[in-house]
Amino acid sequence: MALLSIFSRSATNTFTRTVANRAPVVLARGEHTLPKLPYAYDALEPYISKEIMELHHSKHHQTYVNGLNAAENSLHKATSPKDLIALQPALKFNGGGHINHSLFWKNLSPASEDGGKLPDGPLKKALIADFGSVDEFKKKMNTVTASIQGSGWGWLGYNKSTKKLEIVTTANQDPLLSYEPIIGIDIWEHAFYLQYKNVKPDYLNAIWNVINFKEAEKRYLEARH
Amino acid sequence: MSYTLPPLPYDYDSLEPYISKQIMELHHKKHHQTYVNALNDATNAYSSATSAKKRIALQAALKFNGGGHINHSLFWKNLAPASVKGGRGGELHDGPLSKAISDSFQNLKAEFKAAALAIQGSGWCWLGLNPITKRLEITTTANQDPLLNLIPIIGVDMWEHAFYLQYLNVKADYLEAIWNVINWQEAEKRYTEGLSNGTDAGVDVSLSKI
Numbered sequence: 001m002a003l004l005s006i007f008s009r010s011a012t013n014t015f016t017r018t019v020a021n022r023a024p025v026v027l028a029r030g031e032h033t034l035p036k037l038p039y040a041y042d043a044l045e046p047y048i049s050k051e052i053m054e055l056h057h058s059k060h061h062q063t064y065v066n067g068l069n070a071a072e073n074s075l076h077k078a079t080s081p082k083d084l085i086a087l088q089p090a091l092k093f094n095g096g097g098h099i100n101h102s103l104f105w106k107n108l109s110p111a112s113e114d115g116g117k118l119p120d121g122p123l124k125k126a127l128i129a130d131f132g133s134v135d136e137f138k139k140k141m142n143t144v145t146a147s148i149q150g151s152g153w154g155w156l157g158y159n160k161s162t163k164k165l166e167i168v169t170t171a172n173q174d175p176l177l178s179y180e181p182i183i184g185i186d187i188w189e190h191a192f193y194l195q196y197k198n199v200k201p202d203y204l205n206a207i208w209n210v211i212n213f214k215e216a217e218k219r220y221l222e223a224r225h
Numbered sequence: 226m227s228y229t230l231p232p233l234p235y236d237y238d239s240l241e242p243y244i245s246k247q248i249m250e251l252h253h254k255k256h257h258q259t260y261v262n263a264l265n266d267a268t269n270a271y272s273s274a275t276s277a278k279k280r281i282a283l284q285a286a287l288k289f290n291g292g293g294h295i296n297h298s299l300f301w302k303n304l305a306p307a308s309v310k311g312g313r314g315g316e317l318h319d320g321p322l323s324k325a326i327s328d329s330f331q332n333l334k335a336e337f338k339a340a341a342l343a344i345q346g347s348g349w350c351w352l353g354l355n356p357i358t359k360r361l362e363i364t365t366t367a368n369q370d371p372l373l374n375l376i377p378i379i380g381v382d383m384w385e386h387a388f389y390l391q392y393l394n395v396k397a398d399y400l401e402a403i404w405n406v407i408n409w410q411e412a413e414k415r416y417t418e419g420l421s422n423g424t425d426a427g428v429d430v431s432l433s434k435i
Binding site for chain 1: 346390
């Protein structure tokens with residue numbers, strides 16, 4: 001797991017981290033940046049409002065990026081196991097926040113583009129095989145995600161051992177480590193509250209119109225590799 | 226027998242401009258009500274559970290919804306309208322609590338704010354009374370975990386639903402504003418009762434008779 005490499009004392013000041021598309025990205029510590037949104041802030045309307053997208057990307061995600069950079073800069077100065085351990089929550093929270101949101105923006109797409117469209121192909125085949133039907137999959141994903149007790153994420157993940165797709169959750173900003181992330185859905189209240197208030201099921205039903213199944217299939221094929 | 230949503234001790238708009246009517250209405254009638262309903266479901270399921278395994282499987286629902294009911298019941302009572310709405314919210318008069326605060330903290334508001342802002346996810350920030358040391362402490366609980374090791378004096382909900390519609394992502398502004406509607410009279414009552422009883426006088430979340 002790439003995050004653990006932070007704790008190895010390497011001669012160079014860099015670590016390699018693979019992002020969802022498997023392109024290795026070499027980053028100096030403390031130099032993460034907010035990835036650009038692949039579409040305009042209003043592009044996911046009416047399913048996710050412009051107001052939410054703008055706050056979510058330019059404020060919330062930016063804050064995780066800033067927090068991650070700050071934590072990594074502190075890490076650089078850490079001299080003892082105790083110092084390293086004390087920094088773990090900040091690294092997990094902000095690093096996870098950065099990872100999760102980076103995956104999220106890419107697994108969303110305007111309804112006028114790839115959003116909501118699941119073409120025939122290996123992903124659709126696997127969803128039917130592992131969940132019975134695409135509708136059953138969406139239903140289960142929504143039920144599981146809505147039942148998170150607190151903040152967190154619902155994931156469609158690929159289990160490399162069983163070679164099956166499964167629905168799993170992570171708490172708070174914990175990144176998904178035990179499965180390959182295929183689709184992530186943010187269920188922190190900031191992800192939907194301004195538009196859907198307390199009615200999580202409405203958000204979860206709406207979001208399927210903007211899920212980027214093309215990106216999901218790409219991740220699935222890479223995970224199966 | 227079932228748990229019920231306690232009535233709010235003031236109107237939905239009474240905490241304005243510090244906490245909006247829109248938030249209060251959703252927070253009380255939807256969020257807290259949902260915890261009450263789910264707590265009733267979980268309690269009923271628990272009492273008809275026939276094995277340890279089934280009871281253990283229900284623990285998460287009991288903690289989440291029971292904690293949600295307890296925490297919010299405490300919350301409504303430790304808030305009060307500010308003077309702009311004819312109340313005494315935000316007014317801490319000299320007394321045993323104010324003395325204990327100045328004995329225990331350099332700057333209560335700053336320390337409380339720092340703790341609240343540091344919550345990584347959803348949760349609550351508390352001013353609590355340690356029943357063993359008899360000293361005030363600031364602590365946090367995650368999600369809807371109830372405060373168990375300290376006697377709750379003041380609780381502040383840091384779930385996004387508690388502030389987002391009004392303060393958006395700017396939690397610090399919410400934390401500044403809420404001091405204007407903290408019910409210090411209730412807080413002092415909890416403090417003095419906590420000192421004499423050693424436990425929370427607490428809030429009545431017992432099963433009500435129907």
